Amino acid sequence: MGKTIQKEAISVDTAIKLGLLSEEFEKIKEILGRTPNFVEVSIYSAMWSEHCSYKNSITWLKKLPKDGPHMLAKAGEENAGLVDIGDGLGCAFKIESHNHPSAIEPYQGAATGVGGINRDIFTMGARPVAQLNSLRFGNITNEHARWHLRGVVKGIGDYGNAFGIPVLGGEVFFDECYTTNPLVNAMSVGIIDSKKMISATSHGVGNPVFIVGSATGKDGIHGASFASKDISETSMDDLPAVQVGDPFQEKLLLEASLEIADTDAIIGMQDMGAAGIICSTSEMSAKGKHGMKIWLDRVPVRQQNMQAWEILLSESQERMLVVVKKGKEKIVQDIFDKWDLNCVQIGEVTKGNELEFFMNNELVASVPAESLVLGGGAPVYERTYSEPAYFKENKKFRIDSISIPNDLKAVADFLTTHPNIASKKWVTEQYDTMVGTVNMSTNKPADAGIVNLKGLNKALAVTVDCNARYVYADPEEGCAIAVAEAARNITCAGGEPSAITNCLNFGNPYNPEVYWQFVSAIKGMSKACEKFKTPVTGGNVSFYNQSASVGKEGGNVSNAVFPTPTIGMIGIIPDKKYITSLAFKKPGHLIYLLGESVNDISSSEYLYSWHKVKQSPAPYFNLEKEWKVQTALKELIQQGFIVSAHDCSDGGLYITLIESAMPYHLGFSIDIDSDVREDAFLFGEAQSRVVVSVSPEKVDDFLDLIEEKLNIDYYLLGEVVKGDIIIDGKKWHKIAEVKEMYNNALAQYMNE
Amino acid sequence: MKIGVITFPGSNCDKDMIYVWEQLLEQEVVNLWHKSNHLQNCGLVILPGGFSYGDYLRSGAIARFSPIMQQVAGFAAEGGFVLGVCNGFQILCEAGLLPGALLHNSSRKFICKNVFIKPEHTNSLITASLNTSKAYKIPIAHGEGKFYTDQETLKNLNEKKQILFRYCDARGEIGSESNPNGSLQNIAGICNEKKNVFGMMPHPERAADVELGNTDGKEIFQSILDAVAV
Numbered sequence: 018m019g020k021t022i023q024k025e026a027i028s029v030d031t032a033i034k035l036g037l038l039s040e041e042f043e044k045i046k047e048i049l050g051r052t053p054n055f056v057e058v059s060i061y062s063a064m065w066s067e068h069c070s071y072k073n074s075i076t077w078l079k080k081l082p083k084d085g086p087h088m089l090a091k092a093g094e095e096n097a098g099l100v101d102i103g104d105g106l107g108c109a110f111k112i113e114s115h116n117h118p119s120a121i122e123p124y125q126g127a128a129t130g131v132g133g134i135n136r137d138i139f140t141m142g143a144r145p146v147a148q149l150n151s152l153r154f155g156n157i158t159n160e161h162a163r164w165h166l167r168g169v170v171k172g173i174g175d176y177g178n179a180f181g182i183p184v185l186g187g188e189v190f191f192d193e194c195y196t197t198n199p200l201v202n203a204m205s206v207g208i209i210d211s212k213k214m215i216s217a218t219s220h221g222v223g224n225p226v227f228i229v230g231s232a233t234g235k236d237g238i239h240g241a242s243f244a245s246k247d248i249s250e251t252s253m254d255d256l257p258a259v260q261v262g263d264p265f266q267e268k269l270l271l272e273a274s275l276e277i278a279d280t281d282a283i284i285g286m287q288d289m290g291a292a293g294i295i296c297s298t299s300e301m302s303a304k305g306k307h308g309m310k311i312w313l314d315r316v317p318v319r320q321q322n323m324q325a326w327e328i329l330l331s332e333s334q335e336r337m338l339v340v341v342k343k344g345k346e347k348i349v350q351d352i353f354d355k356w357d358l359n360c361v362q363i364g365e366v367t368k369g370n371e372l373e374f375f376m377n378n379e380l381v382a383s384v385p386a387e388s389l390v391l392g393g394g395a396p397v398y399e400r401t402y403s404e405p406a407y408f409k410e411n412k413k414f415r416i417d418s419i420s421i422p423n424d425l426k427a428v429a430d431f432l433t434t435h436p437n438i439a440s441k442k443w444v445t446e447q448y449d450t451m452v453g454t455v456n457m458s459t460n461k462p463a464d465a466g467i468v469n470l471k472g473l474n475k476a477l478a479v480t481v482d483c484n485a486r487y488v489y490a491d492p493e494e495g496c497a498i499a500v501a502e503a504a505r506n507i508t509c510a511g512g513e514p515s516a517i518t519n520c521l522n523f524g525n526p527y528n529p530e531v532y533w534q535f536v537s538a539i540k541g542m543s544k545a546c547e548k549f550k551t552p553v554t555g556g557n558v559s560f561y562n563q564s565a566s567v568g569k570e571g572g573n574v575s576n577a578v579f580p581t582p583t584i585g586m587i588g589i590i591p592d593k594k595y596i597t598s599l600a601f602k603k604p605g606h607l608i609y610l611l612g613e614s615v616n617d618i619s620s621s622e623y624l625y626s627w628h629k630v631k632q633s634p635a636p637y638f639n640l641e642k643e644w645k646v647q648t649a650l651k652e653l654i655q656q657g658f659i660v661s662a663h664d665c666s667d668g669g670l671y672i673t674l675i676e677s678a679m680p681y682h683l684g685f686s687i688d689i690d691s692d693v694r695e696d697a698f699l700f701g702e703a704q705s706r707v708v709v710s711v712s713p714e715k716v717d718d719f720l721d722l723i724e725e726k727l728n729i730d731y732y733l734l735g736e737v738v739k740g741d742i743i744i745d746g747k748k749w750h751k752i753a754e755v756k757e758m759y760n761n762a763l764a765q766y767m768n769e
Numbered sequence: 770m771k772i773g774v775i776t777f778p779g780s781n782c783d784k785d786m787i788y789v790w791e792q793l794l795e796q797e798v799v800n801l802w803h804k805s806n807h808l809q810n811c812g813l814v815i816l817p818g819g820f821s822y823g824d825y826l827r828s829g830a831i832a833r834f835s836p837i838m839q840q841v842a843g844f845a846a847e848g849g850f851v852l853g854v855c856n857g858f859q860i861l862c863e864a865g866l867l868p869g870a871l872l873h874n875s876s877r878k879f880i881c882k883n884v885f886i887k888p889e890h891t892n893s894l895i896t897a898s899l900n901t902s903k904a905y906k907i908p909i910a911h912g913e914g915k916f917y918t919d920q921e922t923l924k925n926l927n928e929k930k931q932i933l934f935r936y937c938d939a940r941g942e943i944g945s946e947s948n949p950n951g952s953l954q955n956i957a958g959i960c961n962e963k964k965n966v967f968g969m970m971p972h973p974e975r976a977a978d979v980e981l982g983n984t985d986g987k988e989i990f991q992s993i994l995d996a997v998a999v
Contacts, residue, residue, distance in 0.1 A: 174879050178910070179820035181781025265779050265823025357778065442882075449881045449910045451975045452818075454785040459883070459908070460982030469980055471788065593980070769876075 026052035035062035036246070041396060048388045056374070056382040059326040060389065063292040064299060067560055070395035073526040074558045077539045085516060085552035089211060093392070096137040096217050096287060098554020099209070100516045102589055104473055107211040109143040112151075112204035112481065112520040112585040114559035118259040119201040123168025128176035128262040130203045132334050135180060136288035139271050140337060142215040142278035143207030146455055147185040147468050148177055150203045151481045151520070151583045152444075154189075155196030157436045157766045162191065165199045166444075167767070172262075173203070174447040179264035180271070183456050184448035185466030186480050191436050194489075194578050197564040202520040204585040206468070206479055215278050217297075218285035219340045219366055220305035226364040227346075228294070229353055230270045230336040234319035236260045237293070237332025247525055247563045247572065266335040266358070273356040274337065280352075282345035284366075289336040295329045295389070297338040298364075298372055302386035303393050305340075308371040311364035313381070325376040340366060405530035405574050407632070411490050414633035416618055421696045426749050428627055428700060429671050433755060437622055438668040439762035443769075461598045462680055464509035464664055467590065476596060478512035478588040484667065485579035490620045491635035492534045496541035496582050498635060498704055501643045502666060503586035504549045508647045509662040509707060511595035511654050512588030514549050519556035519584055524563035524577020531563070531571065534580035542582060548640055549647075551586060597654050599663035600680035601710050606660055606737040608685060609719075610670070612646045612706035613730040616693045622668055623700035637703035642729075646705045649727035658719040659709045669700040673708045674734075675742070675755050684752045686743035687735035699744075710737055770997050772796050773811030775841075775857075777803045777832045782818035782855065782974065789977045790815075794990055803835040813850040813993065814841055816857025818910070818972060828871060828913045829859035838864055850894060850993075851966045855911055858958070858968030867961055867968045868926065869918035874911070875951030881910040883983075884949050886934040886957045886971055887941050893964045895989060896933055897996040904941040905934075905985040907971035909949060914970040916952040916959070926959060933958040934969060 032042040035058055045053050045061050053061070067073060083091050089107050090099035097111035115130025131148065138145045150173055155162030166189075177184060182205070219226070237260035277283055285305065287297040294316070302309050313328045323331075341349050346362070353360030367373070372389075374382040388394030422428055432438050450456055457467040457476060465478040482503040488495030504514040519542065524531040546553060563577040590596055601608075617637040618624045624633055653659050665673045674685050689698050697703075711719045723731055735743075742750045772790045776783045783800065791798040799809050808814055821832035832838070838860075845851050845866050853861040861867045874880055885904035888896040899905070918926070926932050935955040938947040948955045950970075958969030973986030 171878075178879055178881075178912075179779070179781075179823060181819060263823070265820065265825070268779055268781065268820075446882050447879050449879075451881060451908050451910060451972070452781055452785070454788065454975055454978060454981065457981055469978075471792075471980075 025054060027055050027058055031055065032058050035059060036066060037062050041065060044396065048385065048394060056326045056329065057384055059330055060295050060382060060384060063295060063330050064389040065395050068291050069296060070391050071558055072396045073398050073400055073560065075391060075397055076399055077536055080539060081543055081553040082546045083552050085550060087515060088552060088554065093555065096140050098516065098518060099214060100554065100587065101211060102477065105211055107209045107214065108206060108477060108587055109138050109141050109209055110204065110206040110518055110585065110587055111137050111555050112202055112518045112583060113557040114520050114522055115201045115203065116198060116522060116559050116562055119169055119199055120197065122259045123165045124172040125259055125261050127169040127172035127201050129260045129334055130201050131173050131176045132262045132264065132267050133290045134203045134205045135182065135267065136290065138205045138207035139274050140215065140286050140288040141209065142213050142275065143209035144275060145182045145205045145207040146453060147206040147466060147479055148182050148204065149184065149186040149466065149479060149481045149585060151187055151483065152189045153195045153200040153485065153581065154191050156193045157191045159196060162196055163767060169199065169201055170444050170447050176262050176264045178449040180268050181452050183450050183453050184445065185450065185456055185458065185468060188481060189441050189444055190485065192579065198562040198578050200522050200562065200578065200581055202583045204481055204518065206587060213278055215283055215286045217287040217301055218305040219301040219309065220307045221284055221366055222368050224284055224343050224366040225341050225346055225362045226309060226311065226366065227339045227341055227349065227360055228316055228336060228363050229339055229360045230358055231263065231266050231333055232317040232319045232359060233328055233331045233333045233336065235323065235327055235331060238327055238330050247561050247565050260332045260334050262334050269356040269358055270335055270337065273352050273358055276352045277349055280348050282342055282348040284340040284342060286337055286339045289338060291332060293329065293331045299386045299389040301338065301340065302372060303390045306370065308367040308369040308386065309364055310367050310373045313374055313376045315361055315363045317359045317361055325374065325381040329374065400526055400532045401529050402533035402536050403529040404533055411632050411634050414619060416616060419618065419628055419630065421694055425695060425699060428623060429749065430758065431627055432622060432668045432672060432700060433675065433758050434762035435622060435626060436763060436766055438672055440760045441763065442760060443763040443767060457596065462600060463596065463598050464506040465512060467510060467596060474593055476590040476593055478507045478510045478590055480506040481583055481585045482506060483581055483583040485581040486625065487620050487635040488538060488582060489579040490633060492537035492580050493541035494635040494638055496538035497545040497640060498638050499582060499584045500542055500545035500549065501640065501704060503584045504551065505647055505664045505707065507586055507588035508650050509597065509599065509664050511597040512590040513651065514551045514586060514588045516554050517546060517551050517584050517586045518554055519582055521558045522562050522578060522581040522583065523560050524574065525571040526560045528571030528574055530574035531577050538580055538582045545640060548644055595654055597662050599677055600661055601677045601683045601737045602660050602681060604683065604737050604739050606710040606712050607716055608687060608734040608736055609709050609711060610706055610732045610734050611650060611709060611729060613642065614690045614693050614698060614732060615701065615703035616697050617703040618697050618701045621700060621702040623696065639705065643705040645729050646707060649723065649729045650707055652727060653719065653722065656722060658715045658722065659711050661710045663708050665706040665708065667702065669702050671699040675759065677708060678752055679756050679759065682740060682752055684738045684741040685735060686738045689745055690732055770796055770812040770994065771810060772798045773801045773808055773814045774798060775801045775803060775814065775816050775837055777819065777821035777835055779821045779823055780817050780819035782972065786815055786817045786974045789974045789990065793977055793987065794994065801837060803837050805837050806840060808840050808844055812997065813852060814844060816853040816860050818855030818857060821856055821860060828856060829863040832860045833864040842866060845966050848963065848965050853968040854972055855970055858970055859913065861966060861968045866966050867959060868922050869916055869959065871913050872915040872917050873913050874915050879912040880949055881908065883908050884971065885937050885939055885947065887937045887943065888934055889932045890930050892930050893933060893960050894993050894996045895967050896992060898992040899988060902941060904937050904939055906976060906983055907973055907986050908975045909971050911970055914950045916956040918953065923953060929962055931960050931962060932956055933960055933967060
C-alpha cells in the first residue's frame with residue numbers, strides 16, 4: 018500500500034473558498050511540510066472552522082471557572098461535563114446550539130440538534146433522563162418567525178418524543194432581533210454509574226476501529242463551516258449542509274451503546290456530530306496520543322460513488338466511532354446485531370500521531386491528529402473588542418422619564434397575554450414531558466424541572482435561563498443575572514446549585530463590538546459562577562448569529578442577535594422533602610416577598626413592550642444580595658417553614674403572583690409597598706426577589722429565623738384568598754379569567 | 770401474576786411499565802424481546818408505548834409483523850390477557866386483535882398532558898374494581914390517538930360493552946370540550962368481544978408512583994390484579 022499522497026496539490030484560492038484564511042493555508046503547509054491536497058484542505062477547513070476549533074473564543078473560555086468539588090470530568094475533557102451526585106452516580110449534561118440549520122430548515126435543524134446533544138450524553142455511557150431547550154424567535158406577529166416556531170417545535174417534538182426522553186424545562190422568547198437568526202439551544206442531562214464512564218479516547222496499537230449506527234450519506238457536508246458564517250440571502254444554497262434526523266436509529270443506538278458500556282470490550286467511543294468521521298477520529302486519537310489508519314471505502318454508505326472527502330466530512334446523524342479492544346470484537350458485533358445496526362470495522366489504531374485515510378487502497382490524506390484539534394494545532398486568535406456606543410446611551414435612562422399609567426390593570430392584562438410571558442403550553446404540550454416516569458414537576462410545578470432519582474431519597478433539579486435583553490443592555494451584569502436566575506430557580510425548587518453548561522450565542526466575532534459583548538458576558542458569567550460555586554462543565558459557542566454583513570468586516574452590531582449566553586444549570590435536591598412547588602396551596606396562607614423592592618423598571622417587558630422604550634440598563638442586580646437571598650431561601654426551605662417559592666422574573670411581581678395562584682385556582686390579596694412606584698412594584702424586574710407563601714402556624718418560626726439569623730429584606734405582601742385577584746383592596750380579576758388569558762394567548766397568536 | 774412486557778425496537782415506555790409492575794405492584798415481570806417466540810408463561814402480556822420501528826409508515830404498522838406478535842395472537846385466541854397502551858394499542862389494532870384504528874389527532878399535533886377518563890362499566894378485568902363515577906387523571910402522549918371505526922363496529926362496541934374508558938373533564942362530564950384528540954364518542958380505551966384484549970391511549974404507568982404526585986393509574990393496574998386474584 019503506497020504512502021504517497023496521490024492527489025494533486027491545490028491552491029490557496031480553493032482553501033479560501035472552503036472557508037480557510039490565507040494564513041491558515043500557510044500554517045497547514047508548514048504542518049504538513051508540503052502543499053495539502055483537496056481532501057486534506059477539506060479536513061482542515063472543517064476542523065479549523067469556528068464550530069469545531071473555538072478559535073475565536075477559546076482564550077476567553079479558558080478564563081471561566083472549571084473546577085468544583087464535584088467534578089468528575091472537566092470542560093473539554095470529554096463529550097460533556099460529568100458531576101458527582103453521590104451514591105456512586107454521575108450526572109453528564111451539556112447544552113448545544115443548532116441555530117444555523119434551524120434558520121433555513123427549522124424542522125430538521127431542531128430535530129438533529131436534539132439528536133446530537135443526546136448522543137454527546139450517551140456516548141459517555143450515561144442514560145439521558147431529561148431534556149431542556151431554549152428557543153428564540155422573531156416577533157410572533159411575523160409569519161417568518163411563526164414558521165420557525167412551528168417547525169422547530171415539531172422537530173424537537175418528533176425527534177425527542179420518539180427517542181423517548183422527557184422535556185423537563187425550557188424557555189421561549191420572541192424579539193425582532195431573532196427574525197433571521199432564531200436560536201435553538203438543546204440540553205440533555207444523563208445519569209451514569211460513575212465507574213462506567215466511557216472516554217472519547219483511542220489507544221492500543223492494533224485495536225480495531227468501528228463505525229456503528231446509520232450509513233453515511235451526503236447530508237450535512239460542510240455543516241460545521243456553514244455554521245461558521247453569517248446567514249445571508251445565499252444561505253438557502255447551503256441547504257445540503259443541513260442534516261436529516263432519524264430518532265428511531267438514535268433510540269437503537271442509545272440502547273446498543275449502553276449495552277456495550279456494560280462490557281469491558283471498549284477503549285473509547287465518540288459520537289459523530291460536526292465534521293463527522295474526521296472530527297471523531299482526530300479528537301479521539303489526539304486525546305489518546307495515537308494514530309489511526311482508516312479505510313474509507315469500508316464505511317457503509319447510503320449512495321453510490323461518494324468521494325473520500327464526502328465520506329470524511331459527512332454529518333449524517335446517528336453514528337458513533339468505537340475503538341474496541343482487540344479480541345473482543347464479537348462482543349460488540351453481537352450487541353449491534355441484536356439491535357439491527359451497522360457495526361463495521363473501518364480501521365485500526367497505529368503508533369504515532371498520524372491519521373491516514375485510504376480509499377480503495379490509495380492513501381488520500383495523511384495529517385497529524387494533534388494538528389487538527391482544539392488545544393493542539395488548531396489556530397487560536399485574540400480578537401480586538403470595543404465598547405459599543407449604545408451601552409453608554411442605555412445608562413442615560415431615568416425612570417422619571419416614564420409616567421405611571423393610569424390603568425395598571427390594563428398593563429397587567431397586556432403582560433399576562435404577552436407572548437414572552439404567557440403560558441408556553443402551546444409549545445410544551447407538543448413534547449413528551451412524562452416518558453421515563455421521572456418528571457416530578459408535572460403535578461407539582463416548580464421553578465426548576467425535577468428529575469426523580471428512583472430508589473434514592475434525592476432528586477435532580479434542572480433549568481435553562483437567559484434573559485438576552487438584559488445581556489444586550491449590559492453584557493456583564495446581564496450574564497451574571499442569567500447565572501443568578503438559574504441558581505435562584507434551582508434554589509426555589511428546593512435544590513442546591515451544582516454546575517452549569519453554557520451555550521454562547523453571539524453575532525460575528527470579527528466585529529469588535531460584538532466581541533466586546535462576548536468578552537463582557539464571559540466576565541459576568543465567571544464572577545457569578547464563582548459566587549455560586551457552579552463550575553462551567555462545558556457547552557458550545559455559536560457565533561455568526563447575524564444577518565449578512567455589509568460594509569465593514571464583521572458587519573454591524575445592530576445586525577446581530579441579542580448576545581444570548583444561555584445557562585443550563587443542574588442542582589441536587591439532597592432530600593425529597595425539600596422539593597418546593599411554586600404554587601399557593603391554601604387560602605389564609607401569608608404571602609411574603611423575600612428581597613428588596615426597588616424603584617426599577619429597566620429592561621423590563623413592561624418598559625420595552627408597553628412603553629416601547631428600548632434603551633435602558635439591565636435591571637437592578639447585586640450579586641452579594643442575590644447570594645444572601647438564595648442562602649436564606651435554602652435555609653427556610655430546609656427548615657420546612659415555607660409552602661411555596663417562586664422567583665420574580667419576566668413580567669415582575671404581578672406575573673409571579675398569578676403564576677403561583679393558577680395551579681390550584683386560588684387568588685391573592687396584596688398591598689403595594691408605598692416606598693416604590695406602583696408600576697415598578699408590580700411590573701419591575703429588579704433581581705433577587707422571591708415570592709413565598711407561609712402557613713399561619715409556621716409564620717412565627719419563619720419570621721424569627723429571618724430576623725435572628727438570615728438578615729435579608731422582606732415584605733408582607735398579603736395573603737392567599739379563594740379565587741380573586743385583589744390589589745390594594747380593589748378586585749382586579751377572577752383567577753379563572755386570568756388563567757384563560759394566560760393559557761390561550763400563544764395559541765391565538767398562532768391563529769389556532 | 771407473571772407479567773410480560775414486550776420491547777419492540779423503538780419502544781420507549783417498556784422500562785416505565787416494568788418499573789411500575791415490578792417495584793410498585795411487586796409482581797414478577799419478564800421483559801420479552803420482539804424477536805422471541807416465547808411468552809414465558811405470562812398471565813398478562815403488555816405492549817408498551819413508544820414509536821415501534823419509528824412509526825414512520827403508520828403507528829404500529831410494522832411492529833405487528835414482529836415474531837412475537839404471532840405468539841401474542843395465539844395467546845389472545847386462547848383467552849390470555851393482553852394489554853396495549855398507546856403504541857401498544859395501535860399495534861393491537863393493526864394486528865386485528867382489537868377493532869378500529871387510531872388516526873392523527875384532530876389538532877394534527879402531538880399532545881402530551883394530563884387528561885381525565887371515566888370507566889364505562891366494571892364488566893372487564895381492567896375496570897372491575899374501578900369507580901364508574903370517578904374521573905381518573907391519566908396522562909396522554911400521542912400524535913395518533915383519535916379512535917375511529919365504522920358505524921356498525923361502533924354500535925357493536927357500545928352494545929357489547931367493549932368500551933372501557935371515555936375522555937371526560939375533572940368532574941366526569943363527557944363532552945367535546947374534554948375530548949383531547951377527536952376520538953369517536955370520546956373513546957379512550959376498548960377491549961375485544963371476549964374481554965381479554967385491552968387497548969388504551971392514556972398511560973396508567975405514568976400515574977402510578979406516589980413520588981410523581983398522581984396514583985390514579987395504579988388503581989387501573991390494581992383492578993387487574995384484584996380481578997385475577999378472585
